Amino acid sequence: GENVEQHPSTLSVQEGDSAVIKCTYSDSASNYFPWYKQELGKGPQLIIDIRSNVGEKKDQRIAVTLNKTAKHFSLHITETQPEDSAVYFCAATGGSYIPTFGRGTSLIVHP
């Protein structure tokens, strides 16, 4: 089955800095890679996703890159703000229809 590794587990940055979270996956059949943000006491919410036919996608301060050959994808947040503080999850979904999640990254943005 699919195995998704996510790093780092904790990321602490100063407001205005950039943050990068990296994930690797094992199943070459995976074609859909979403990123979810989970704020304290809430359920995860999709912030951006990318499909295997695209190498990069951007939405304002958030971008995701995908390298299918190397089987890794990354989330980039620029100009971080305190409200970006949350737990971020990457996931990979392929032929099994079962989404496999990474173990999460706790992002802390210091004012």
Add this chain to the structure above:
Amino acid sequence: DTAVSQTPKYLVTQMGNDKSIKCEQNLGHDTMYWYKQDSKKFLKIMFSYNNKELIINETVPNRFSPKSPDKAHLNLHINSLELGDSAVYFCASSQVAGEHEQYFGPGTRLTVT
């Protein structure tokens, strides 16, 4: 206009009891899921239903039984609760199974004493 709702939000009970968590989605989605999130925030899929039919049943004890009376509802019944069942349980839905965004409910924090 809550998209995916769960009840109750908190559930405190003793070992050996039986409890249920209810989930409803008003998005018209075909697929619904149950996830367990442990204290280290790891999200583990438990079940998935597509149009009231079970399509995913991960390695979950038989004490957990999902029920889907219609495609808008997916309930989770847990028998003989154990300490290790303490976690946050999330219901989610997606348009169809597979490569689509999942919409998560607010979660149910289950504490077994």
